[in-house]
Amino acid sequence: MIVKVVNKKWKITVRTDKIHNARFGETHGIAMLDDRKIHIRRSSMNSETILHELIHAYQHELSFHELQLDDDQVEEWFAELFGKYGRTMIKDADRLLTYYRERKK
Numbered sequence: 001m002i003v004k005v006v007n008k009k010w011k012i013t014v015r016t017d018k019i020h021n022a023r024f025g026e027t028h029g030i031a032m033l034d035d036r037k038i039h040i041r042r043s044s045m046n047s048e049t050i051l052h053e054l055i056h057a058y059q060h061e062l063s064f065h066e067l068q069l070d071d072d073q074v075e076e077w078f079a080e081l082f083g084k085y086g087r088t089m090i091k092d093a094d095r096l097l098t099y100y101r102e103r104k105k
């Protein structure tokens with residue numbers, strides 16, 4: 001499934017625990033920043049994991065790591081991130097959860 005992160009397309013893939021483990025070890029999920037892909041383990045498919053990985057995607061698209069912010073600016077950055085994109089992130093996370101719940105039936 002595709003999610004837009006600041007107008008860029010990110011591909012979300014959910015795999016069985018066995019397949020996910022073989023590729024990524026014990027992680028719940030992982031964001032491959034350069035490929036714009038997020039891989040999530042099926043048993044960790046919940047809003048906490050999705051939102052965690054989406055935050056990494058937003059950090060990437062908004063060049064968080066290149067900004068070299070001080071502590072106060074980091075605080076502001078995250079407050080602004082959530083103020084601006086929080087609603088979209090939660091909507092996308094809910095959409096993903098519904099989609100994969102339906103597909104598993």
Ligand SMILES: [Zn+2]
Pocket residue numbers: 052056
């Ligand atoms: Zn992380």
